[in-house]
Amino acid sequence: MSIILDHVNYIYSRGTSDEVKALDDISFEIKDGDFIGLIGHTGSGKSTLVQHLDGLLKATSGHIYYNGEDIYDKGYNLKSLRSKVGLVFQYPEHQLFEEDVFKDVCFGPKNIGLTEGEAEIAAYQALKAVKLPEELFYVSPFDLSGGQKRRVAIAGVLAMEPEVLVLDEPTAGLDPEGRDEILGLVKQLHDEEGITIILVSHSMEDVADYVHHIIVMDKGRIHMNGTPKEVFWHASDLERIGLAAPRVTYIMRKLKQAGYNVDTTATTLSEAADSVLGAVRL
Amino acid sequence: MIRDITLGQYYQTESRIHRLDPRVKLVGTMIFLISLFISQNVLCYVAATIYLICIICLSKVPFGYIVRGMKAIAVIMMITVIFNLFLTAGEPLVTFWRFTITYQGLKNAIYTAVRLTYLILGSTLMTLTTTPNDLTDGMERGLGFLKIFKLPVHEIAMMMSIALRFIPILLEETDKIMKAQQARGADFESGGMIRRAKAMVPLLVPLFVSAFRRANDLALAMESRCYHGGEGRTKMKPLEYKPWDIRAYIILACYLAIVILLAILDIRITV
Amino acid sequence: MAIVETHNLSFDYIRRDDEGNVTGFTRAVNDVNLSVEKGQFIAILGGNGSGKSTLAKHINAILYPTEGYVLVDGKRTSEADHIWDIRQKAGMVFQNPDNQIIGSIVEEDVGFGPENMGIPTKEIWERVEEALKTLGMWEYRKHSPMRLSGGQKQRVAIAGVVAMHPQCIIMDEPTAMLDPSGRKDVIRAARALNDVEGVTIILITHYMEEVIYADKVFVMGKGEVRMSGTPREIFSRIDELEELRLDVPQVTRLAHELKLRGMTMLPDGILTEEELVDAICRSYSIM
Numbered sequence: 001m002s003i004i005l006d007h008v009n010y011i012y013s014r015g016t017s018d019e020v021k022a023l024d025d026i027s028f029e030i031k032d033g034d035f036i037g038l039i040g041h042t043g044s045g046k047s048t049l050v051q052h053l054d055g056l057l058k059a060t061s062g063h064i065y066y067n068g069e070d071i072y073d074k075g076y077n078l079k080s081l082r083s084k085v086g087l088v089f090q091y092p093e094h095q096l097f098e099e100d101v102f103k104d105v106c107f108g109p110k111n112i113g114l115t116e117g118e119a120e121i122a123a124y125q126a127l128k129a130v131k132l133p134e135e136l137f138y139v140s141p142f143d144l145s146g147g148q149k150r151r152v153a154i155a156g157v158l159a160m161e162p163e164v165l166v167l168d169e170p171t172a173g174l175d176p177e178g179r180d181e182i183l184g185l186v187k188q189l190h191d192e193e194g195i196t197i198i199l200v201s202h203s204m205e206d207v208a209d210y211v212h213h214i215i216v217m218d219k220g221r222i223h224m225n226g227t228p229k230e231v232f233w234h235a236s237d238l239e240r241i242g243l244a245a246p247r248v249t250y251i252m253r254k255l256k257q258a259g260y261n262v263d264t265t266a267t268t269l270s271e272a273a274d275s276v277l278g279a280v281r282l
Numbered sequence: 283m284i285r286d287i288t289l290g291q292y293y294q295t296e297s298r299i300h301r302l303d304p305r306v307k308l309v310g311t312m313i314f315l316i317s318l319f320i321s322q323n324v325l326c327y328v329a330a331t332i333y334l335i336c337i338i339c340l341s342k343v344p345f346g347y348i349v350r351g352m353k354a355i356a357v358i359m360m361i362t363v364i365f366n367l368f369l370t371a372g373e374p375l376v377t378f379w380r381f382t383i384t385y386q387g388l389k390n391a392i393y394t395a396v397r398l399t400y401l402i403l404g405s406t407l408m409t410l411t412t413t414p415n416d417l418t419d420g421m422e423r424g425l426g427f428l429k430i431f432k433l434p435v436h437e438i439a440m441m442m443s444i445a446l447r448f449i450p451i452l453l454e455e456t457d458k459i460m461k462a463q464q465a466r467g468a469d470f471e472s473g474g475m476i477r478r479a480k481a482m483v484p485l486l487v488p489l490f491v492s493a494f495r496r497a498n499d500l501a502l503a504m505e506s507r508c509y510h511g512g513e514g515r516t517k518m519k520p521l522e523y524k525p526w527d528i529r530a531y532i533i534l535a536c537y538l539a540i541v542i543l544l545a546i547l548d549i550r551i552t553v
Numbered sequence: 554m555a556i557v558e559t560h561n562l563s564f565d566y567i568r569r570d571d572e573g574n575v576t577g578f579t580r581a582v583n584d585v586n587l588s589v590e591k592g593q594f595i596a597i598l599g600g601n602g603s604g605k606s607t608l609a610k611h612i613n614a615i616l617y618p619t620e621g622y623v624l625v626d627g628k629r630t631s632e633a634d635h636i637w638d639i640r641q642k643a644g645m646v647f648q649n650p651d652n653q654i655i656g657s658i659v660e661e662d663v664g665f666g667p668e669n670m671g672i673p674t675k676e677i678w679e680r681v682e683e684a685l686k687t688l689g690m691w692e693y694r695k696h697s698p699m700r701l702s703g704g705q706k707q708r709v710a711i712a713g714v715v716a717m718h719p720q721c722i723i724m725d726e727p728t729a730m731l732d733p734s735g736r737k738d739v740i741r742a743a744r745a746l747n748d749v750e751g752v753t754i755i756l757i758t759h760y761m762e763e764v765i766y767a768d769k770v771f772v773m774g775k776g777e778v779r780m781s782g783t784p785r786e787i788f789s790r791i792d793e794l795e796e797l798r799l800d801v802p803q804v805t806r807l808a809h810e811l812k813l814r815g816m817t818m819l820p821d822g823i824l825t826e827e828e829l830v831d832a833i834c835r836s837y838s839i840m
Contacts, residue, residue: 042702042732056461079467087465094455095462097487107484111467142491146601156466173729175600175759176800202732205803242734247803247826254830259839269803273810280837282815292657294697414657447657450699496652503653506613506645507713508637508669518664518677 001067001163001196003030003053003085008062010048010220022048023059024220030164030198035190037207037228038200040217041242046200049217050166053198054078054085083112086162090169092153096141101152102127104141108160119159126159127152129193130185147178151185158189164196165189171206183210205246208232208267216243229265248272255279291351291450293410297342300411303527304420306534307408313534314404317541318397323548326541327393330400333537338403343410351406352399359398366391414443416519422512423521436512444500452493459488556721556753557589557612557643561621564607581607583776584621589755591720594747596764597757598787599773600798605757608773609725612755613645626720641670644714648726650698650706659701659709660685660694666717677716684716687750688742704735708742715746721753722746728760736760761788761802765824772797789822804829 010023022045030036040046051057052064055071055078064071071081089095098104105126109119127137130151136144141152150170157165167186171179187210190197201207207214207228214231216224218241224231231238235245235253245267252264252272263275299307314333321327338345372386409417418439425435460470463484470481562585565578582604589595599605610616611623614630625643628635644666647653656662660681667677685691688708698706707727714722724743728736740763746752756763764770770787772780774797780787787794788805801809808823818836823829 041734051461054465056464079469082465082467089458089462089465091458093492094459094488095466095484097484107463107468108466111469160467175798176761177795177798178601180800244733248807251804251807251826251829254826255833258830258834260833261839269807269810272807273814276807276811276833277814277816279840280816280833281840282837292697294658294695413661415661443657444655447655451651496649499647499649499652500655502610502615503645503647504655504665506615506640506647507655507666507717508640509665510637510669514671515668516671516677517674518661518668518681520674 001032001084002065003164004065005029005052006063006065008052008059008064010052010057011060014060022220023052026062026220026222028215028222028225030196032163032196033190033194034196034198035187035210035212036198037211037214038198038217039202039204039207039214039243040223041202044217044241045220046217047168048220050087050168050198050200053164053166054082054087056082056087079112083108083160084162085164085166086157086160087166088154088157088168088170090172092141092149095153095156096149099140100138101132101141101144102137104152105155105159108156112160122159122161123155126155129158129189130155147174147181150174150178150182154182154185162195164198166198166200168200169202170199171201171203179206186210202243204232204238204244208246209269216241228267232267233265252276291409291446292413293343293347295342297340297411298526299337299341299407301526302411302530303521303523304412304416305424305521306527306530307412308417308420308424310530310534311404311408313538315401317538318400318404320541320545321393321397322545325544325548327396329537329541329544334400334403337407341407341411343407348403348406348410352402355398355402359395362398363391363395366394409446414446417446418443419517419519419521436515440512448496451496452489455492456485456489459485459492462488554591555588555624556591556626557587557755558624559585559587559608559611559621560624561586562608562611562618562623563620564604564611564616565619566607581776582611585776585778587771587778587781589721589753591753592747592751593753593768594744594766595753595755596767596770596784597755597773598759598761598764598770598799599757600759603773603797604776605773606725607776609645609723609755609757612643612721612723614639614643615645637670641666641717642719643721643723644717644719646707646710646714646722646724646727648729650703650710650730653710654698654706654713657697658694659690659696659698662698662709663712663716666713670717680716680718681712684712687715687746688712702735703731704738707731707735707739711739711742711746715750715752719752721755723755723757725757726759727756728758728763736763759799761800761805765802772799774798784824785822787822788824808832 005026005028008023008026012020012022026049038046048057052059066081069076096104098107102123105123106119109122114122132148132151136148141149144152170182174182183206186197186199189195199207199211211228214226214228215222216231223241224234232245232249235249238244248269249267252262252266255262256264260279262279266272266275317330321330367383367387368381370384370387370390372384374382375385375388376383421439422436428435468481468484562582563580564582566581567575568577568579570576585608597605607616611618611630612625614636617631623630625639628639630639654662655665663681663684664677667680685694688711690708690712693701698709727739731739743754743756744766747754758764765784767784770782770784771778772787779797780793788801791801791809794801804826805823808819808829812819816837819832823832
């Protein structure tokens with residue numbers, strides 16, 4: 001599996017007075033097994049970008065290759081692309097519609113041509129994978145809590161057995177425990193099921209603990225692209241575009257200024273704690 | 283595509299038309315619509331065209347923006363034109379295969395197309411230059427006499443203004459829901475009528491659920507800001523006629539008189 | 554003097570089946586006693602389903618207690634005569650900015666509350682101007698709310714409440730749907746209203762960073778007030794917070810972790826980066 005974006009541009013409302021260049025010359029590659037964080041403030045183009053990955057929006061110019069095939073080629077099967085690149089939108093309320101959870105999760109697999117029986121197996125496995133308690137399988141999706149709805153929404157996409165899972169702000173509106181549960185689930189899908197993950201977020205702290213790679217977007221362009229350590233090293237640059245490094249990075253810098261020999265590239269809490277304990281006399 | 287619908291939207295700018303009293307604009311729109319229906323000949327349409335061009339220029343709304351709103355009704359327009367073109371009896375003009383286009387048919391088709399276009403343009407112009415609140419106030423005052431018949435004029439006007447405000451929000455939401463379902467392999471474009479209708483269920487259910495939730499939220503928000511119907515309410519922008527409003531009424535009256543005259547003239551000539 | 558008081562407040566939601574028959578009750582708020590003084594900045598923390606929003610709706614007289622009572626400025630919310638007075642005194646800002654903006658131009662929306670209160674036209678304009686200037690939205694007065702960012706919309710919603718001249722504003726998760734910069738905007742606005750205008754603020758949230766500056770924090774879980782105190786007192790009880798589906802700011806957590814792993818001289822409940830760095834410098838020398 002690989003996705004390559006080659007000089008992708010996208011312009012909203014072309015030819016009118018509110019013409020906006022939402023994506024500006026985007027090129028990068030997503031490799032099999034990646035865990036990518038896509039960061040940017042509202043309006044930076046990150047949501048527009050992910051909608052290109054499964055062909056919901058068509059680039060104004062440029063190419064996207066999935067496993068070496070150009071998805072804009074005539075006769076390319078976009079439906080099969082959408083089953084391979086699963087996109088979970090921010091609000092589960094936008095996709096839940098069936099009378100019970102199980103039927104709702106069957107919707108995706110049935111659309112891509114699975115038989116009733118196959119779809120049910122896929123749905124059952126997906127609901128198990130997102131750890132939804134079995135007693136909730138046959139209740140109305142509208143009666144679930146926010147966190148449960150989000151699980152069902154993820155299961156609805158997982159049931160199509162995607163190779164890549166793109167999650168747009170999966171933790172918005174959840175309380176801290178709900179957030180940790182969903183992010184933990186996403187990590188597990190990556191580690192155990194081997195699914196490539198693209199996590200769209202504006203929270204650096206959320207992302208720093210989980211992802212291997214960060215792409216920072218600003219004004220439709222890729223502003224930075226690197227490991228969390230590389231990206232957070234440029235904290236002041238991030239602040240200029242309305243973002244920030246995780247709080248611990250700033251603490252490490254302040255301690256370094258105060259003379260302690262701490263690791264200023266620490267981005268997660270445990271790294272920071274290790275580094276501080278190594279730098280002070282107890 | 284969904285973003286293109288400008289019907290019912292307000293376009294923010296400063297212009298003579300924007301500043302007019304909403305009652306004038308309501309009456310003006312009514313007069314324009316009436317004039318379209320009594321128009322019988324080319325001259326009447328010329329008058330209507332001049333009137334429309336003047337208003338568009340005065341309103342300072344970009345022409346492209348107004349026209350974009352027309353896309354939404356393109357289909358309805360096509361259907362009416364085709365019906366008129368082929369199904370009107372009269373002198374044959376062109377005949378091919380089984381279809382005959384008559385002189386009257388062509389004339390009817392053109393008139394209907396122009397009439398429909400102007401009708402939409404005229405009413406779009408009103409909403410483009412009047413905020414929903416103004417419109418509500420205008421209706422409330424203009425139709426106030428209906429209260430005698432126990433009609434809840436204030437409530438109807440308020441509902442209309444809220445509906446107008448929520449159109450863009452719900453359109454945007456429709457777009458998002460469509461994408462979320464397409465990401466799950468939903469297909470809204472292929473198949474016959476029945477299949478397409480069935481394909482709408484995954485779109486309509488979330489949309490309705492969301493619309494009801496929004497309605498509920500909005501009702502709470504309004505109540506918490508002390509909304510309790512029209513009684514005892516004061517106005518932030520009370521309606522008062524200014525000199526220009528009177529002049530506008532006079533211009534409107536002249537326009538109506540001219541169109542009526544032209545229409546009568548036409549009948550005289552043909553008789 | 555207390556502006557808001559609840560006495561043994563309990564509230565049951567009625568569960569109904571598809572035909573509308575009552576099938577049972579769910580207790581959303583259980584025996585809550587709290588008192589908010591004039592001019593305070595209060596935060597109510599709680600996870601999803603902790604009953605914090607239900608509690609908030611009682612203060613604005615949108616919901617009425619099943620048991621107990623709520624006093625706003627000394628008046629019972631359940632008495633019909635006081636309802637408009639209470640809603641004016643204790644204004645409310647909701648979570649979703651799109652669902653609470655009624656006007657299609659910023660200034661018209663802000664004027665909506667005063668119009669309902671029957672304020673004379675001239676004074677409405679004065680109030681609208683004052684409210685929009687306080688919230689830093691004056692230059693957007695002619696804009697359509699559709700074109701504003703989430704944080705700006707929420708500030709318009711707050712201005713709409715401010716124009717009603719309330720003594721107290723209840724903000725029910727005003728930042729839950731915003732991005733970080735919008736969140737900062739709204740919290741800054743809330744703090745300014747409290748500091749400069751002396752408006753009592755009751756902020757309901759589950760973002761821990763937002764409550765650092767509160768005078769007092771109530772933590773809710775399963776419909777009850779489970780903890781209360783200053784932010785420092787609350788944040789030093791990390792384990793209890795976790796049981797209530799909550800978290801502490803990353804700085805506080807780092808300090809806690811360091812303390813557990815041997816740096817026992819660090820104080821509890823550290824709230825800001827500076828505090829932590831100072832505390833380390835004071836007690837531990839460089840190796």
